[in-house]
Amino acid sequence: MRDFIKKLPKAELHLHIEGSLEPELMFELAKRNDIRLNYSSVDEIRAAYNFSNLQDFLDIYYAGAGVLQKEEDFFDLTWAYLKRCKEDNIVHTEIFFDPQTHTDRGISFATAFNGIKRALKKAEDDFQISSEIIMCFLRHLDEKAAFETLEQASEFKDDIIAVGLDSSEVGHPPSKFQRVFEKALGEGYLTVAHAGEEGDPSYIWEALDLLKVKRIDHGVRCLEDKELVARLKEEQIPLTVCPLSNIKLRVFDQMKDHNIKALLDEGLMAMINSDDPSYFGGYLNENYFQVAEALDCSKEEIKQLAMNSFSSSFLSEDKKNIYIQKIKEEL
Numbered sequence: 001m002r003d004f005i006k007k008l009p010k011a012e013l014h015l016h017i018e019g020s021l022e023p024e025l026m027f028e029l030a031k032r033n034d035i036r037l038n039y040s041s042v043d044e045i046r047a048a049y050n051f052s053n054l055q056d057f058l059d060i061y062y063a064g065a066g067v068l069q070k071e072e073d074f075f076d077l078t079w080a081y082l083k084r085c086k087e088d089n090i091v092h093t094e095i096f097f098d099p100q101t102h103t104d105r106g107i108s109f110a111t112a113f114n115g116i117k118r119a120l121k122k123a124e125d126d127f128q129i130s131s132e133i134i135m136c137f138l139r140h141l142d143e144k145a146a147f148e149t150l151e152q153a154s155e156f157k158d159d160i161i162a163v164g165l166d167s168s169e170v171g172h173p174p175s176k177f178q179r180v181f182e183k184a185l186g187e188g189y190l191t192v193a194h195a196g197e198e199g200d201p202s203y204i205w206e207a208l209d210l211l212k213v214k215r216i217d218h219g220v221r222c223l224e225d226k227e228l229v230a231r232l233k234e235e236q237i238p239l240t241v242c243p244l245s246n247i248k249l250r251v252f253d254q255m256k257d258h259n260i261k262a263l264l265d266e267g268l269m270a271m272i273n274s275d276d277p278s279y280f281g282g283y284l285n286e287n288y289f290q291v292a293e294a295l296d297c298s299k300e301e302i303k304q305l306a307m308n309s310f311s312s313s314f315l316s317e318d319k320k321n322i323y324i325q326k327i328k329e330e331l
């Protein structure tokens with residue numbers, strides 16, 4: 001099964017680029033930028049990755065991002081992820097970046113964006129990996145800060161396909177950002193949002209109805225609401241599920257309790273992603289391996305998940321069909 005998974009072409013649609021910062025690179029960048037870390041070794045950093053919920057993780061994730069200072073740092077971060085994409089046979093990736101995590105520390109939008117974009121362009125040239133950038137608003141911050149971020153993005157608009165919503169979910173419902181998303185939609189951005197990771201199904205309803213999202217990021221709590229499942233199925237709204245993330249952040253106790261197969265059985269458009277691979281113990285293929293093993297998936301189910309990754313992407317219909325056809329032909 002592992003070889004089968006490895007050779008399937010895959011798209012990744014839920015990946016926070018700041019969440020791909022490996023402890024080794026964190027250390028190297030801290031040294032390069034003369035920043036003091038609260039850890040004295042790579043092992044100590046890894047040992048701290050013992051989360052009991054989303055907020056626990058976010059506290060460490062925002063602290064780690066502090067080593068990213070110069071355009072070159074953002075390039076190195078993104079390039080390291082793209083090399084992993086090549087290894088995992090990811091041929092298309094739509095990555096999130098959190099401008100506010102950087103602008104709030106005095107790092108300009110342009111510094112972060114240009115470093116990321118340059119690495120994506122190199123991956124297109126060197127590895128034929130296509131990509132898109134999705135800019136996320138941090139939902140624990142206020143609406144005004146999100147409007148300011150949207151304004152800062154205007155210069156880079158042609159290279160940003162969508163806006164999204166991430167960070168602490170509970171207590172920060174999609175409705176808080178309805179007006180910002182309306183403005184973004186008016187400017188031609190597509191929209192996505194994290195919803196139904198820790199938040200209840202009302203967060204998913206709001207993301208659909210108020211933010212007009214094309215995809216729900218996570219969405220695993222949808223099964224608690226039959227009417228919502230019917231809506232998601234009817235409209236084939238993609239759910240960008242992140243299995244290892246859900247285990248690490250205790251959304252499910254163990255992989256064998258994960259509901260991704262149940263989502264497929266309901267006829268929902270779910271697929272597998274890695275979320276913050278450096279923090280959650282594995283890149284995309286590792287997520288597939290652990291799901292396949294714990295849930296005893298058939299090759300057909302794995303193929304379905306890989307096909308769904310393309311169907312749910314922002315690629316053209318022609319490109320989607322080329323990859324889907326390739327997967328169909330795999331035995």
Ligand code: HPA
Pocket residue numbers: 016019054061166167168169194197245275276
């Ligand atoms: N959920 C919410 N916000 C995030 C995540 C996540 O999994 N990763 C990075 N920011």
Ligand code: ZN
Pocket residue numbers: 014016166194217275
């Ligand atoms: Zn996420």
